[in-house]
Amino acid sequence: MAAATTLIIGASHAGVQTAASLRDNGYDGRIVMISDEAHLPYHRPPLSKTLAKPGGAALQVLRSARFFEDRRIEFVPDTRIATLAPNERRVVTADGAVIDYDALVLATGARPLVPPIPGRDLDGVMTLRSLDDALRLGEALQGADHVAIIGGGMIGLEFAAVAAGEGRQVTVIEAAPRILGRAVSAETADQLAAEHRRRGVTIVTGDSVLAIEGQTRVSAVVTKAGLRVPADLVLIAVGAIANAELAGDIGIGNREGIQVDTGLATAVPGIYAVGDCAHHPNTHAGASMRIESVQNATDQGRTVAAALTGGKARYTALPWFWSDQYELKLQIAGITQGHDLAVSRRDGPDGRLTVFCFRRGRLVGVESINNARTHMAARRLLGAGMTITAAQAADPDFDIGAAAKLIAAAE
Ligand SMILES: Cc1cc2nc3c(=O)[nH]c(=O)nc-3n(C[C@H](O)[C@H](O)[C@H](O)COP(=O)(O)OP(=O)(O)OC[C@H]3O[C@@H](n4cnc5c(N)ncnc54)[C@H](O)[C@@H]3O)c2cc1C
Known part of the structure; x- marks a missing residue:
């Protein structure tokens, strides 16, 4: 029998797709979707492509407020879930409010990893995950001449393209021997690196940042090899870590993510995890892993909605990804x-x-x-x-x- 109340924690690509697919599949129970962000759910990929530009582009919402109203999806912004009580099938918000559920979907995503580099708290040192981060970054870019990006992954390189396009002096510092080491082949990485260099971006590989210098504002980054790169804006983009602490408190999550089976169910009855936070067995990789992509988040949302409405509940979708640079x-x-x-x-x-x-x-x-x-x-x-x-x-x-x-x- 379908659950009476499905509670979704996190209202981004995975959470919103779960809610929408539940209704598409004819689920008639209550759907409550909680977000600790203040905005209507929005597309995250443009944050590093167009929204981090000075002046930014317009926010692209995933679904309108009307969409949620029409489908009786109770979207609750600005609310953080602080505790799970699985035996009682309830959660408690940071303000102490209690919400009961029959099924719980954890769609808590991930957040930027920040290594303990001295100076990381200086003004002008930023990370990029949310709309608020992108708007702050765009504003900071306006007044910056020298931009240092720590990490040569997708997000760092997309922002490098934005900053170089705005005429800034950009340096990307990557600890591995080449950029995009975890994401793509050497051949593809080489083509992207060549384009960045052609646009005036300096790419340093095989060297890591030892310290970020400045009084109250950042002025430079210093590398292990002894480089001193002037910087009035630093983006730390060295990867993301799953928001798995809530799950960790009840024994189903750790630094790798929230552990789920091929049906995206955790070991606790009635609790599922989807999207960036879900450490799942991936049939295409032949291994368990977290995948950070819109495809994975939305397809897992569809799978869990199917599971909750009695349909096919095995996650087997082919992973795919994109990135825009110049x-x-x-x-x-x-x-x-x-x-x-x-x-x-x-x-x-x-x-x-x-x-x-x-x-x-x-x-x-x-x-x-x-x-x-x-x-x-x-x-x-x-x-x-x-x-x-x-x-x-x-x-x-x-x-x-x-x-x-x-x-x-x-x-
Ligand atoms: C800058 C940037 C660019 C990207 N570009 C691409 C791209 O080009 N292509 C692509 O495929 N992917 C891209 N991605 C990755 C993609 O955005 C993610 O894979 C996707 O957002 C994952 O969706 P999600 O719903 O699992 O998690 P998230 O989008 O991380 O959302 C999780 C939500 O849950 C909230 N939350 C967490 N804990 C709680 C709590 N306790 N209580 C309430 N709310 C909570 C979080 O604040 C957040 O709003 C990009 C990501 C970023 C940051």
């Missing part, structure tokens, strides 16, 4: 981490890069730049559990789009 749109289908062979090729008159990543002879992911057709075809192919050979990937006459069409026709 005029380059990077799209990734599948999980390319841990590949043992990368076959790259350039298509079209403008030489658009595609990298086919293989693990033990199987295609596990495809990274493409400014090539939506290839990306969509790769998603179809990988989603159907198909593979191609490395020789086909390397063959300029092999058309992955045509191969994907054949699959679609056979389905």
Whole structure:
């Protein structure tokens, strides 16, 4: 029988999709969705792409207030859940209010990791996760000449592109031997790094920040190798950590995230976790992991809504991701981490890069730049559990789009 009250903690990509899908599936119980942010739920990806610009772009809400009203989704902003009481099936807010539930969905997301670098509390040192962070960053960028970005991951590089586009002197400092080490192949990372350098961004790799200097405001960052990079704005973007403390208090979460099974259920009856916070068995990676992407958050929201309404409740969706830097749109289908062979090729008159990543002879992911057709075809192919050979990937006459069409026709 469907639960009478579903309580969702967190109202972002995962939480909102859970609520919307519950209603789409005919769930008739009460839906309460709690957010510790003040705004209507919004799209997070633009924060590092357009919203962190001085003057920013307009906020893009995920759903209107009307959408929630029409579907009887009780959206409660500005409210933090402080405690879970699973035996009583209730939660307690930071203000001491009690909310009862029958099913609880933890969609608490993640927050920026801040390493204990001396000087991290100086004015002008920032992180980027929320709309408020993006607006503060955009304002700070207006008055900044030198921007230092600690971490050469997606968010750091997207903000580097924004800052360089605004004519600022930008330095990215990455501790690993190359940028995007955890996210993409060396071939794709090299193309992005080349574009950043062409736009005047300095990329330092294999060196880490020892200290952030300044009196009350930041003035420079100092690296292990002895570099002193002038900076009046520093973005710390070295990764994110799951908001798993609530779950940790009741034994179902730790630094890795909230532990769930393939149906996204935790070990505590009636409690599920979805999105960035969920450490789940991923069929495509063949391992348990957290994935930080809109696709993962929304597809997990759909899966948990199906579980709560008696439908198919196994999370098997193909992971995919994108990033925008300057005029380059990077799209990734599948999980390319841990590949043992990368076959790259350039298509079209403008030489658009595609990298086919293989693990033990199987295609596990495809990274493409400014090539939506290839990306969509790769998603179809990988989603159907198909593979191609490395020789086909390397063959300029092999058309992955045509191969994907054949699959679609056979389905
Ligand atoms: C700057 C930026 C750019 C990104 N760009 C891309 C991109 O280009 N492509 C892509 O696929 N992904 C991108 N991502 C990742 C994507 O935004 C996340 O994967 C997605 O937001 C995850 O959604 P979520 O609902 O799981 O968690 P979140 O979006 O983190 O939302 C969780 C919400 O829960 C709230 N919360 C936490 N604890 C509590 C509590 N105790 N009580 C009440 N509320 C609580 C949080 O404040 C937050 O509002 C980007 C992320 C960032 C930060």
